[in-house]
Structures are given as C-alpha cells and as structure tokens.
Amino acid sequence: METFGLTIAAILLAGAPLVLATLGETLTEKAGIINLSLDGSILLSAMAAFAVSATFDNPWLGVLGGMAVGAAIAGVLGLIGIYLGQSQLAVGFILTLLSRDLAYFLGHSFSRQPGPDLGLWSIPGIGDVPLLGPIFASQSPVVYLGLAAIFGCWWWMYRTEGGMRLRAVGESPRAAFGRGIRVRLVRLYYCLAGGALVGMAGAAYSLAVKPGWGRPQGCEGAGWIALAIVIFGGWHPVRTALGAFFFAGLQVSGIYLQEVFPSIPAPVFQVAPFPMMILTLLAVNMGRMGWVQDIIRRHPFLARFSGAWSINAPAALGQDFDPKKGL
C-alpha cells in the first residue's frame, strides 16, 4: 500500500507539468489556434523560471517569470498567426527551434548553478490517512497547481459565459463574429492564457520535477508529447489531464523497467514515450479511417465502443479568420 501510494505520488509529480502544458494548449486550440511552439516554450520558460528564482532567490517569482515568457512566445505566434495571416504551423515550428536555442544561449551562465526550488508542501494531518497519506503528505506545490488547473479549465470552458465565447470562436468564428464577439482579440487572449500555462509547465520542470538548469535540462521533448496528448484527450480538459497522467505513468514505469533490465542503456528509456505517442495517435485516429468504419458497420456491436474513439477537434482549428471578409 505504501509503495502504491508512493508510485501514485511520483506519477502525479511527473504528470503535473504535462497537465499544465496540455491544458494550456487545449485552451489555445479550443479558440482555434494551434501553438506548435510548446517544446521550445517549455524549455525557455524553464530556463527563465530558474534564472529569475536564482537571481531573486524566490522560486515563486520564478514561476511568474516562466509564465511571462510562455505568454510572450504565444503572443508572438498570436500576432503573426492571427493578425498577419501567416501559417500557424510554420511560425510555431520556427518558434520552437528558436526558443530552444535561445534557452541554451541565455541560460549558459546559469548551467549547473545552485538555485532555489519550490520545495514540498504537506497537508497537516493527512499523513495518517491510508492511501492519501503517502500521496499528499509531502507533495510538490506544482501538483496542486496542476490539479487546480484541471478543475479551473473545465469550469471556465463549460460553466461560464467566457467559456462559451471561447468555444464559439474555435467552432464557428463567423457565427461568433455575427454575435458581436471580437474573434481575433478573443483568440489572442487565449493564445496568451494558454502560453502562460505552458510557461508554468516549464517552471514546474526547472523548479520542482527536474530542479536546476543545464544542457540538456531533461524536459526536451515534453512539449511534443503534450501536443499529442491534446489530440489523445479530444480537446477536453479532464480527458487530456488523464492522458497526461497516463504518459507520466509510462515515464515512471520506464524508471522501474530500467532496474528490471539493467543491460539496456538508460537513454533508451527516455525515448520510450515517443513510440507510445505515435501508437496512441494511431489508435485515436483509426476509428475515422474508412476501412475501420466498414468493419464497424458490418459488426454492429463494435459501434458501442466507437464512441470512445470519436474525437472532435474544434471545427475552425488552424483556420484564418478575417473580419473584413465579413460573414
């Protein structure tokens, strides 16, 4: 029971930055914008968070710094993609390479330096509660941030008027425009908000999950996994969060597998999530392939499970909207 709880605690910690990043991207994509810069954004904000917290000796100032950097990168994407009408995919990809190199360049003097981290929080009295004790007795604050963000995003998207506007500009920008919503501005806001969450994910890496800064930091590649998890989770905050914890579970089990198979070199396990990412995307998309649907049609009982496969991307995802062209 004790080890089980500790494993859950480890998965929650490893999953927290992924949860924050996937929720950020979900917010952005719900508004119809694809931010492909996640991988570089996470790295640059991780560097910024560490640099700020080391300079001012305050990790929470570092979190704010990371969020600001994440929002700034997303803002660049938003301005070029939304207002200047350039390809979001291309700009996002350039930004991910640019931010990565910028992180290594600017972070040069902070490599392998000591700096503060966010430490551990413990909820008083929970240590004696079975199961919850080992999970939450001493847990990183980023885990609580991640869990709060799941609820916050779900509540905002599906229980507020702001959330309705958000979904409207992503599903049907023309109709939203007709209702008097300033589509491009709303999209820019969610680009910034999503970027801030991605920046928080970066801070979570360098201040809690893999404390410190260096080349490599250890969070390289996380952004690409996060982008895939958003598709896996069907653009729903709770499902994407579950997907993030699922991948974190794979990473944690990779550490155990390393002990089971000591002859396999350690770096090999670091790439293990990537074939998993491809396979899950394959599984998610298979349901929409023509030949798979033919099989489902011939065997009606399979149709009952096809609901789990169906994913609905925001209808206007990645599409330009120019109000001057009218309705």
Add this chain to the structure above:
Amino acid sequence: MNRDSLLTQLGWLGAALALALVLTVLVTLPSGAPPLKTIYVLFNGGVGSLSKLGRVLAGWVPLTLCAVGLLVPFTARLWNIGVEGQVIMGAIFCTAALRPFDGGGALEIALAMGAAMLGGALWALLAGVLRVFGRVHEIFSGLGLNFVALGVTLWLIFGPWKRPGVASMSGTEPLDVSLWLPRLGTLSVSWVGLALAVAAIVAIAVLLNRSGWGLKLRAVGENPKAATLFALGPRRRLLQSFAICGALAGLAGATQVLGVYHRLLPAISSNYGYTALLVGMMASFRLSLVPFICLFFAVLNVGSIQLPLQLGLDSSLSGVIQGIMVLSLFIIQGLRLWLKRRQEAD
C-alpha cells in the same frame, strides 16, 4: 495579382534582414554579449581562413541534401519533420553496411551510401504510411520517429556496437582510413560529397520542374480531392515523395559518417534536419534559393564554434539567428499582405 518589381522585392528583403538584426540584438541583450564583437567573431570564425571555408562546405553538403529533399514532400504540401531521424537512420544503415569490412574502396563506400539511402527512405516511408493509412499527422509521426532513431543510435553505441572496453558518447570504433571519403586537397570537405549535393540539386530541379511526375505531385498538393478523381494516385505519390526525401536525408547521414566523423555517434545528424526545415521555409521552398541559404547557415554554424572559445558564449547563438531570420521574413511577408489588403480596401 501583379508581381512587384525587383527593386521592391529587394527592399522588402532588406527590411526583413534589418528586422532580424534588431530582433537578434534585442533578444540576446540579457546575455550581456557585445553585439559588434559577437558578429565579427561569428563571421570571422566562418570565413576567416581556407580551412574554415572547408568546414563550411562540409556542413553545406548534408544541409543542402536535406533541404533539397524537403522540397519534394512540400510540393505535395507535406511536412517531413522526420528528416532529422532519416539522417540518423541513414548513418546507422551506412555504419551497418560497413561493419563486415576492415577496409575497402569505392565499391564498399558506394554500397554504404546505397544502404544509407535505403535506411533514410524506409524511415521516411514509415511516417508516410502512418499518415496515409493511419491518419497520424506527419508532424507527430516524424518527430516521434526522430526520437526513436536517436534511441536506436544510443542503444547501438552503448550496446551491440560499443567499442571494446569503453562505451561512451564518443561513438563507435572509427572506420578504417580506406573507407573515408577522399578530401578536396587539404580541406575537410570531400569532393564526393560536394558532387553528390550538386547532383541532388540538379536531379530534384529536373524531377519537380521538368517531369510529369513533378507536375502530378504538384496537383496532388494543390487539390487532393481532384487528384483522386483524376486517378493521379495521390497516396502512392505522397509515399514516393517521402521516400525520395528520406533517401536524400539518408545520404546526408552517410556523408556525415564517411566524410566528417568516420564513425557513428549520438550527435551524427548535427541538427541538420531541423536546420534544413528552416532553410526550406526561408526560401519559401524555391529551389533556386536553397543552396545559397544553406551556405549562409553553414557559415553561421561553423562560426558559432568560436563563440565559447573567444567570448564564453553558448554556440546555440547560430540557431537563434537562423530562427529569427526566418521569423522576420514571415513578419515582413505578413506586413506586406496586410498593407496590400488595406490598399485594396481604400
């Protein structure tokens, strides 16, 4: 839409370069690097001497092979982001083909190059098949396969192909000198590599602009639905375009193994796959511009090696400049579009 005059085009290009310079200085200010001195070190490190030019050309060869290859899938509107992994796979297949030999000559080298092209093409086809038959977007499959290829390299270097006694990031046992690509005089670039890169430019130019295959591929990219109706075989063509790009990327991996490092090591691809994507975007995927942008980026890469030695800066500055240049071009293009629309509205 009438085309702008050459002078206007050059004016916009100048604006993009000026914006890139301003942005680079702004973004790198926090590092405290002296801008003018940094630029001097960067370019002097790239073109300061004949041996440095040799290294620039040695980098130009794989970068050009990858960038030229990328034009093929892009003509069909496909993003082959997996080109990095295809370089790595080419290097792995190249090394594997040479393992039975202690030494050799032109025949063994040609065999290794053929194997490398096969490896790159197979790795690219994997992403293509996932896209065509599994609806997995090629950005994700390509990226995932990049990381997998890196994992395979690490496993080989630390496992079955490790040097006797020591397994380290420094790679496998070096190849026999008889298997190295012949150098161009005293320069560190091989004339074989240069010839291959030039041949690739010519071959892709003919394929895309002078062949029926290229025309049909373009049609597939412009309108896949119509292409299906007109029986242009879009699926087969998409897969072929991936395979051609992968084969050239694999060849780039072979030039890295046979001509530069003479062994397999984790950093064998030197990020050329990702840089080639930037080159493609900067050239707006126009073949005539690709070799020159590749040359410029190669100068930056070689020059940046001097940064840590002379100024204590990280060499990733070359990547920052490359990224900012492409980004600036996109910003200027967007501004042009915006201005044009405003003029039309008036």
